[in-house]
Amino acid sequence: MGPKKNTFAFRLSLYVVSAVSLIALIIFTSFYLISRNILLDMAAENAKNITEKNVNKIDAIIGKSAKIPYNLATIIENNRPDKNELVQILQDIVAKNDEIYGSAIAFEPFSYDENKYFYSPYVYKTNNQIIVSDLNDPDYEYFYQDWYQIPAHLQEPVWSEPYYDEGGGNIIMTTYSVPFYKPQDGEKEFWGIITIDIALDWLDSLVSSIDIYETGFAFVTSYAGTFVTHPNNEFIMNHTIFSLAEEYKLPKLREFGRKMLEGKSGFESLYGVTIEETSRIYYTPFSSNNWSLGVVFPESELYADLNNLALILIVLGIFGNVFLIFTVTGVSSKLVKPLKSFALAAREIGSGKFDAKLPKIESKDEVGELNRSFHKMQFELNNYIENLKQTTAEKEKMQSELRIAHQIQMDMVPKIFPPFPEREDVDLYAFLEPATEVGGDLYDFFFIDDQKLVVLVGDVAGKGVPASLFMAVTRTLIRSKMSKGISTAKVVDQINSDLMQNNDSQLFVTLLLCIIDLKEKTLEYTSGGHNPAYIVSKDGEITTLKDRHGMALGLFDLKPYSSTNYQMEQGDKFILYTDGVNEAMDINGNVYDYERLENMLDKIPPLNAKESSELILDDIKKFAEGAEQSDDITLMVVALK
Amino acid sequence: MNHRNLLVVLIAILLVSTFGQNDLTKIRLAVHWLPQAQFAGYYSGIENGIYEKYGFDVEIIHSSPNVTAQELLLDEKADFASMFLTTAISLRSNNEPLINVCQLSQRSAQVLVTRDTTITEPEDLNGKKIGVWRSGFDEVLKSFVDKYNLDVEYVLISSTINLFLFGGIDVMITMWYNEYHSIINAGINKDELNTFFFADYGFDIPEDGIYTVENKFGKETITKFVNATLEAWDYAFAHKDEAIKLVEREMKAKNMAFNKPHQKWMLDRLDDLFNPSDEENKPGVLSQKDFDAAYEVLSFHEKINTEVSYEEFYYVFE
Numbered sequence: 001m002g003p004k005k006n007t008f009a010f011r012l013s014l015y016v017v018s019a020v021s022l023i024a025l026i027i028f029t030s031f032y033l034i035s036r037n038i039l040l041d042m043a044a045e046n047a048k049n050i051t052e053k054n055v056n057k058i059d060a061i062i063g064k065s066a067k068i069p070y071n072l073a074t075i076i077e078n079n080r081p082d083k084n085e086l087v088q089i090l091q092d093i094v095a096k097n098d099e100i101y102g103s104a105i106a107f108e109p110f111s112y113d114e115n116k117y118f119y120s121p122y123v124y125k126t127n128n129q130i131i132v133s134d135l136n137d138p139d140y141e142y143f144y145q146d147w148y149q150i151p152a153h154l155q156e157p158v159w160s161e162p163y164y165d166e167g168g169g170n171i172i173m174t175t176y177s178v179p180f181y182k183p184q185d186g187e188k189e190f191w192g193i194i195t196i197d198i199a200l201d202w203l204d205s206l207v208s209s210i211d212i213y214e215t216g217f218a219f220v221t222s223y224a225g226t227f228v229t230h231p232n233n234e235f236i237m238n239h240t241i242f243s244l245a246e247e248y249k250l251p252k253l254r255e256f257g258r259k260m261l262e263g264k265s266g267f268e269s270l271y272g273v274t275i276e277e278t279s280r281i282y283y284t285p286f287s288s289n290n291w292s293l294g295v296v297f298p299e300s301e302l303y304a305d306l307n308n309l310a311l312i313l314i315v316l317g318i319f320g321n322v323f324l325i326f327t328v329t330g331v332s333s334k335l336v337k338p339l340k341s342f343a344l345a346a347r348e349i350g351s352g353k354f355d356a357k358l359p360k361i362e363s364k365d366e367v368g369e370l371n372r373s374f375h376k377m378q379f380e381l382n383n384y385i386e387n388l389k390q391t392t393a394e395k396e397k398m399q400s401e402l403r404i405a406h407q408i409q410m411d412m413v414p415k416i417f418p419p420f421p422e423r424e425d426v427d428l429y430a431f432l433e434p435a436t437e438v439g440g441d442l443y444d445f446f447f448i449d450d451q452k453l454v455v456l457v458g459d460v461a462g463k464g465v466p467a468s469l470f471m472a473v474t475r476t477l478i479r480s481k482m483s484k485g486i487s488t489a490k491v492v493d494q495i496n497s498d499l500m501q502n503n504d505s506q507l508f509v510t511l512l513l514c515i516i517d518l519k520e521k522t523l524e525y526t527s528g529g530h531n532p533a534y535i536v537s538k539d540g541e542i543t544t545l546k547d548r549h550g551m552a553l554g555l556f557d558l559k560p561y562s563s564t565n566y567q568m569e570q571g572d573k574f575i576l577y578t579d580g581v582n583e584a585m586d587i588n589g590n591v592y593d594y595e596r597l598e599n600m601l602d603k604i605p606p607l608n609a610k611e612s613s614e615l616i617l618d619d620i621k622k623f624a625e626g627a628e629q630s631d632d633i634t635l636m637v638v639a640l641k
Numbered sequence: 642m643n644h645r646n647l648l649v650v651l652i653a654i655l656l657v658s659t660f661g662q663n664d665l666t667k668i669r670l671a672v673h674w675l676p677q678a679q680f681a682g683y684y685s686g687i688e689n690g691i692y693e694k695y696g697f698d699v700e701i702i703h704s705s706p707n708v709t710a711q712e713l714l715l716d717e718k719a720d721f722a723s724m725f726l727t728t729a730i731s732l733r734s735n736n737e738p739l740i741n742v743c744q745l746s747q748r749s750a751q752v753l754v755t756r757d758t759t760i761t762e763p764e765d766l767n768g769k770k771i772g773v774w775r776s777g778f779d780e781v782l783k784s785f786v787d788k789y790n791l792d793v794e795y796v797l798i799s800s801t802i803n804l805f806l807f808g809g810i811d812v813m814i815t816m817w818y819n820e821y822h823s824i825i826n827a828g829i830n831k832d833e834l835n836t837f838f839f840a841d842y843g844f845d846i847p848e849d850g851i852y853t854v855e856n857k858f859g860k861e862t863i864t865k866f867v868n869a870t871l872e873a874w875d876y877a878f879a880h881k882d883e884a885i886k887l888v889e890r891e892m893k894a895k896n897m898a899f900n901k902p903h904q905k906w907m908l909d910r911l912d913d914l915f916n917p918s919d920e921e922n923k924p925g926v927l928s929q930k931d932f933d934a935a936y937e938v939l940s941f942h943e944k945i946n947t948e949v950s951y952e953e954f955y956y957v958f959e
Contacts, residue, residue, distance in 0.1 A: 139707040144775055144799040153796070153809035161803050164896035172896075224806050224827035226898075239900045242826040246902040254828070261828045 009332040016328045021321055028313045039306040044267050047282040051295045054210050054218060055284050063288040065099055066176055069194040073180035087132055090123035094130055101125055101173060101199040104135060106142050107192035147175040148193050155179055159289040161222050162200055162237040172237050173197045200236055204229040213301035223290045225257050260292035338367050342374060354382050409468045412475055413443055417610060425518045429609035430636035440467030441578045441632035442475050449484050451519040455638055457576040458511040470507045488513045488526035489563040499554035508554035512576055521640060523566040528553045531579055538571025540605045542598060573604060573612060573639045580633035584620045587627040592620055609637040665698040671719035673710035675703055676891035678907035684887035686873025695869035709776055725848045726935045727780040733954055734945040738855040740956045743867045744927035746849040746914045750817040751781055753837040754824060757811050760835050763789040772798045772805055772813040781844050782814050784938040818910035822903055846935045871925050878912045927955045
């Protein structure tokens with residue numbers, strides 16, 4: 001089975017086979033074309049040689065015959081033989097020359113015998129007998145026969161067109177006519193015509209004896225393009241090369257027929273007429289007359305070498321391609337096979353089976369490299385996963401511890417509201433939203449006697465477990481230091497001193513510590529670097545408690561903290577918070593700010609403490625709109641009733 | 642074949658052999674040249690029983706360069722003869738009792754041909770050797786030569802174009818349907834030939850017609866023979882390949898060079914000459930106009946000894 005269409009092996013063999021085939025095609029075609037030209041030249045040369053060899057052979061035979069009337073003319077011109085001698089000479093000529101069918105000596109009117117208008121002894125062969133006759137039939141009137149009239153007019157020897165000789169031999173023949181002259185007073189006077197007749201049968205058998213490959217043949221055309229010989233005897237005398245061209249509608253045949261008439265040589269292609277298949281014809285003129293020899297070569301025979309070459313090239317090309325396809329497909333399949341195993345292994349690893357079995361490959365090539373990389377990747381992956389498991393377990397543990405720390409922290413701040421349901425003079429609400437699991441903010445409130453309420457808000461710098469521990473320490477310190485009659489400044493001083501001891505981590509806390517005398521409605525507060533708190537009266541008047549009494553606690557012991565007293569009214573709301581409120585950020589990094597907080601404060605006079613807290617918290621959440629909370633948010637509202 | 646059919650055939654054969662042959666009038670028709678498509682109509686008429694249908698048993702006698710059709714007719718070796726119109730009028734004016742019974746050709750087919758490209762106008766023929774047939778047919782040529790006051794040398798030739806091809810003569814008179822095409826088929830292209838169609842020079846004198854001797858046959862016989870001949874020609878023109886086969890047979894019997902395209906050309910051209918598209922007369926009719934034209938040419942050459950009238954020369958068939 002061959003490879004599937006989308007496989008690497010298929011594509012590789014497609015590309016390689018296409019490219020190699022193209023190259024092979026170019027090489028083979030070039031080779032074929034070059035060889036073809038060489039072979040064509042050779043075939044043309046061969047055709048030329050065959051034709052010229054035969055033309056020379058026939059020429060030699062015709063030329064030998066053509067000498068006979070010349071010699072005879074000399075004899076007559078010089079010796080003026082008598083009638084008997086003339087007949088004797090003719091008999092000798094006809095008897096001794098196989099190719100000569102008949103011979104005549106035709107005189108001009110009254111020029112040999114002054115009593116005779118016609119005088120022309122004629123000797124010819126028939127049925128192996130030699131017949132002597134005289135062409136003196138008035139109906140025949142030899143002066144007007146082509147064999148006499150044309151050479152007489154031209155005053156030169158002429159080979160006649162093929163004709164059927166009705167008067168003499170009753171065969172198709174050609175006559176070679178040579179004029180001869182009577183010496184008269186030093187001048188030469190035209191005296192008559194000497195002829196030899198050559199039966200076309202004889203000439204035809206001579207031409208037919210030429211072997212041209214298997215089925216090729218030769219033919220002879222006359223001065224006017226008439227067939228003198230041709231294997232198809234129907235053509236002889238009847239057809240000219242031009243009438244064939246007309247009958248078979250071959251203008252090309254007419255064209256090279258004309259070249260034959262002009263005595264040119266040529267090599268042309270021809271289809272039809274005399275041969276069933278495409279053939280080539282070489283033609284060349286005779287030198288002894290103005291005839292032409294044409295030799296027809298069937299292309300299949302003439303170009304046998306070329307056709308064999310083409311066949312060999314095609315077979316080689318096909319076998320080569322098939323071999324190439326199998327080789328490339330085989331090799332690429334073998335090379336690609338490990339990749340399939342890798343693909344399977346990678347899929348298994350991807351699904352979590354990290355110990356998937358990898359193919360065993362020993363080779364040092366790219367696939368071997370890939371194999372080594374795969375092994376390494378598998379090893380590293382296993383290590384990594386092992387680490388990850390460990391880390392995750394540790395993190396889980398820490399998380400759970402953090403959750404516990406958070407729980408402890410949240411447990412440290414009072415969470416039961418309302419905290420003092422039995423008291424009618426105060427309403428209090430607070431909340432703490434830690435940014436991380438464990439926050440650094442704190443709030444607290446408690447009574448130190450029947451009428452003094454301690455409230456405080458703090459913010460440890462940093463977050464997480466250290467901050468919350470620091471906060472726990474701070475809260476515990478406040479609870480322990482706070483006693484009846486002690487001022488807020490004094491408490492803050494003591495806490496600052498305690499925190500500074502062993503504070504290697506350099507943590508610190510801002511703190512707003514207040515004591516509210518519910519009966520007198522006085523407020524005493526100390527701010528250690530904390531945000532200003534607000535007093536909102538029942539009429540909506542907002543007072544900012546701007547006083548700061550020192551820096552954040554835990555770092556420096558520069559000078560004692562002081563405190564500020566403030567006279568509150570019934571209906572006032574005291575709002576404490578950490579910077580998580582005024583520095584809450586939205587997703588674009590804008591801060592919530594005091595202005596927006598103060599706008600919210602305008603709305604709180606009719607509300608109770610819890611409602612006021614929730615209004616502000618909702619507004620902060622609305623502002624932050626999904627942005628991650630960056631700091632703990634702590635808010636406490638104390639309402640005096 | 643069953644017995645009844647056999648009987649019918651036997652009776653038919655008996656009838657034909659006893660009565661049929663006896664009824665046929667024997668006619669010897671001399672045609673004015675050797676076998677070729679020029680006479681295809683007559684061969685078709687005999688072969689296809691057209692003459693027989695009209696009651697004739699026709700034998701064709703071909704003339705040759707040495708024996709003309711008119712000689713055969715006047716020597717009573719033929720009953721009818723085909724010949725050129727001018728030849729016939731000339732003979733009639735010499736008191737030979739010839740009558741035209743059918744004028745087949747309606748147009749002149751004679752054309753002078755030369756390979757000499759310097760000869761483009763009739764005047765250029767001055768001093769040239771012109772080949773003419775020894776057997777005649779030269780009256781129109783001579784009128785043409787006289788019309789242009791040419792001094793030419795006539796060379797008599799028997800029947801081939803070879804003297805012309807070998808360059809023994811400058812110009813040759815040819816028939817458009819015959820020698821002209823032979824020259825083309827000897828490898829000379831049309832554009833290498835300059836031609837003078839006599840018809841273009843005021844000598845559109847038709848040629849082939851059928852003649853007999855006065856008072857030899859009755860009106861009925863002549864009419865039947867002419868109608869048979871016209872029908873025979875129509876058949877030949879309608880069945881050219883068949884007619885060419887008959888021509889081939891006749892030519893080969895005389896050992897003549899036959900080639901099909903040449904004979905086909907000849908038959909096609911005869912069709913043009915016998916049935917010109919612009920001819921007013923029906924086929925076979927000799928018009929007064931054509932007679933007068935031929936007569937004028939002959940008078941000019943003093944070939945008219947005694948006057949000949951159209952009416953006495955042309956026997957109107959029906």
